[in-house]
Amino acid sequence: MARKLKKKVKVILITFLATLPLCVFGIFILATPESPEDELGKARMAIADARKTIEKDFIPPSLIEAESLYDSAMLCWKKENEKFILSRDYSKSRTFAIRSEQQALISPKIASQNTSDFVNSLERDLEAVKRDTAQIEQLYSRLPLPTIINKKYSRGIILLREAELNLEQKNFKECRVKLGLAKFDLSEVARYTRTLLDDYFSKLPMWKRWYDQAIRESAQNQSYALVVDKFASKCYVFLSGKLKTTYDVELGKNWIGDKRYSGDKATPEGKYKVTKKKDGSQTRYSKALLLNYPNDEDKAQFQKEIRNKTLPRYARIGNLIEIHGGGGRGANWTDGCVAFADRDMESLYRMIPVGCPVTILGSLQPLFEVIKNPKP
Amino acid sequence: MKIKLLSGIAIVGMALVFASCQKYPQAEVDAANAAVEAARTAQANLYVSGEFNALQDSLNTVLAAVEKEKSKLFKNYKDEVAKLTATSEMAKTVAANAVAKKEQMKQEVTATLGEISVLMTANKEMLAKAPKGKEGKAAMEAIQADLTTIETQVAEVNNKFASDDIIGALNQAKSLKDKATSINTELTDVMSKVKGKKK
Numbered sequence: 393m394a395r396k397l398k399k400k401v402k403v404i405l406i407t408f409l410a411t412l413p414l415c416v417f418g419i420f421i422l423a424t425p426e427s428p429e430d431e432l433g434k435a436r437m438a439i440a441d442a443r444k445t446i447e448k449d450f451i452p453p454s455l456i457e458a459e460s461l462y463d464s465a466m467l468c469w470k471k472e473n474e475k476f477i478l479s480r481d482y483s484k485s486r487t488f489a490i491r492s493e494q495q496a497l498i499s500p501k502i503a504s505q506n507t508s509d510f511v512n513s514l515e516r517d518l519e520a521v522k523r524d525t526a527q528i529e530q531l532y533s534r535l536p537l538p539t540i541i542n543k544k545y546s547r548g549i550i551l552l553r554e555a556e557l558n559l560e561q562k563n564f565k566e567c568r569v570k571l572g573l574a575k576f577d578l579s580e581v582a583r584y585t586r587t588l589l590d591d592y593f594s595k596l597p598m599w600k601r602w603y604d605q606a607i608r609e610s611a612q613n614q615s616y617a618l619v620v621d622k623f624a625s626k627c628y629v630f631l632s633g634k635l636k637t638t639y640d641v642e643l644g645k646n647w648i649g650d651k652r653y654s655g656d657k658a659t660p661e662g663k664y665k666v667t668k669k670k671d672g673s674q675t676r677y678s679k680a681l682l683l684n685y686p687n688d689e690d691k692a693q694f695q696k697e698i699r700n701k702t703l704p705r706y707a708r709i710g711n712l713i714e715i716h717g718g719g720g721r722g723a724n725w726t727d728g729c730v731a732f733a734d735r736d737m738e739s740l741y742r743m744i745p746v747g748c749p750v751t752i753l754g755s756l757q758p759l760f761e762v763i764k765n766p767k768p
Numbered sequence: 769m770k771i772k773l774l775s776g777i778a779i780v781g782m783a784l785v786f787a788s789c790q791k792y793p794q795a796e797v798d799a800a801n802a803a804v805e806a807a808r809t810a811q812a813n814l815y816v817s818g819e820f821n822a823l824q825d826s827l828n829t830v831l832a833a834v835e836k837e838k839s840k841l842f843k844n845y846k847d848e849v850a851k852l853t854a855t856s857e858m859a860k861t862v863a864a865n866a867v868a869k870k871e872q873m874k875q876e877v878t879a880t881l882g883e884i885s886v887l888m889t890a891n892k893e894m895l896a897k898a899p900k901g902k903e904g905k906a907a908m909e910a911i912q913a914d915l916t917t918i919e920t921q922v923a924e925v926n927n928k929f930a931s932d933d934i935i936g937a938l939n940q941a942k943s944l945k946d947k948a949t950s951i952n953t954e955l956t957d958v959m960s961k962v963k964g965k966k967k
Binding site for chain 2: 427429466480482543546563723
């Protein structure tokens with residue numbers, strides 16, 4: 393009897409031991425909280441998608457927050473996983489993950505708006521700077537400008553190119569920085585150039601009068617007249633008031649503005665006459681026409697500047713201004729003379745007599761016309 | 769017989785309890801994190817940003833998978849360990865690609881600087897021979913200013929290069945080369961006019 397009871401107890405004990413783990417597992421399986429895997433997966437995908445679509449320069453705060461929330465969700469998940477399985481609570485992690493996904497989902501829209509606004513304004517600004525630069529480029533290459541302005545111009549052009557390269561590479565913020573620097577330099581060049589030209593072109597009405605007078609006298613006297621347009625780098629030959637031919641000319645290095653003193657490398661503006669025809673050993677160029685510079689007006693103006701102390705007392709008035717050969721170099725290079733290509737000089741020399749009036753003026757076109765069509 | 773069967777079930781149950789305690793792959797997680805960090809240190813986020821983002825994404829995915837496994841009653845990290853190892857390998861590749869890309873860009877900067885140097889030498893030679901005034905300097909001061917600006921900026925490129933800003937150095941070098949080329953074209957044009965005139 394006792395043996396039978398003992399066996400029964402043994403069976404009950406073993407059965408209990410055998411079913412206990414199963415019961416425990418059953419309880420564990422049923423009571424284990426569901427992990428926030430789905431929510432975190434969705435958040436992760438939303439972040440990855442946003443990262444793919446958003447340009448690196450335009451990551452909005454919402455995406456930064458989404459990533460931070462994702463990290464928090466992961467941290468909470470890890471922390472809960474350290475706890476006893478039945479006491480884990482993933483609700484905080486889940487909440488962070490859901491918020492992370494929400495922030496990541498709205499990010500592309502925010503970034504897209506910011507990006508398109510920024511890029512549009514950047515492209516507009518870049519185009520405007522390029523347009524302005526192109527406008528002054530033709531003028532700039534022909535104007536005698538101080539070294540500091542030349543340096544600013546070349547630096548501005550290099551920076552503008554850098555801005556373009558950054559735009560191509562979608563480095564929008566770097567592009568904005570470079571464009572700002574380029575704009576600063578180039579607008580200073582434009583401002584300087586504009587002031588110089590405004591000042592220069594203020595004499596346009598007087599030049600027009602000289603031009604009209606030269607043609608009128610040529611017509612009246614049935615004679616030749618030369619008109620040198622410094623801005624256009626042209627010399628117009630009139631006979632009996634009619635345009636006979638046009639030549640390209642090159643001028644003094646500092647051709648813009650009137651000649652003020654000897655050595656300023658400026659080409660004078662005024663009404664002159666050919667006083668002598670030179671050739672052979674008389675000139676270092678093939679042929680030359682000497683002008684009566686300085687005329688009475690030039691002398692009076694020079695004396696006035698000395699009196700007004702706008703020129704130093706030791707300054708001397710220039711002389712030996714000629715129309716001569718040796719030109720065709722593609723630059724303004726003389727000390728103040730008007731240079732023709734040798735072939736043109738030969739034909740001019742044959743045509744023009746001593747005493748022929750020569751009018752040297754700044755421009756025949758108003759400034760806005762010159763800017764509109766800078767290449768004569 | 770009955771006792772033996774029940775004993776077997778009890779042993780299997782206990783075995784399952786022990787099986788559920790597989791070790792967390794801390795070493796592999798640390799290695800993967802370190803490898804991704806090494807890729808970042810190699811500036812993969814700058815030079816191969818697309819690859820780096822994909823790598824970061826892979827790491828996040830595998831870390832989540834590890835946590836998911838850790839949340840389970842019966843843990844088995846075999847797949848995750850394989851994925852972590854793969855991520856570490858991927859990180860090494862991305863880092864190597866970043867280094868290669870950076871090296872390629874460095875070579876490009878050096879080559880561009882070399883081209884600029886050649887252009888500058890030619891430009892200076894042509895400038896020296898370019899049309900002069902009667903006695904004085906020619907109206908080439910603007911070009912001289914350009915050349916001075918380029919020389920100054922070449923020094924800036926070298927500084928950027930030395931301070932590891934390779935992308936900035938390359939962009940600046942490219943724009944300087946463009947400028948040096950345009951001056952070269954301009955001077956070549958002037959020189960051809962001079963040569964034509966001498967003939």
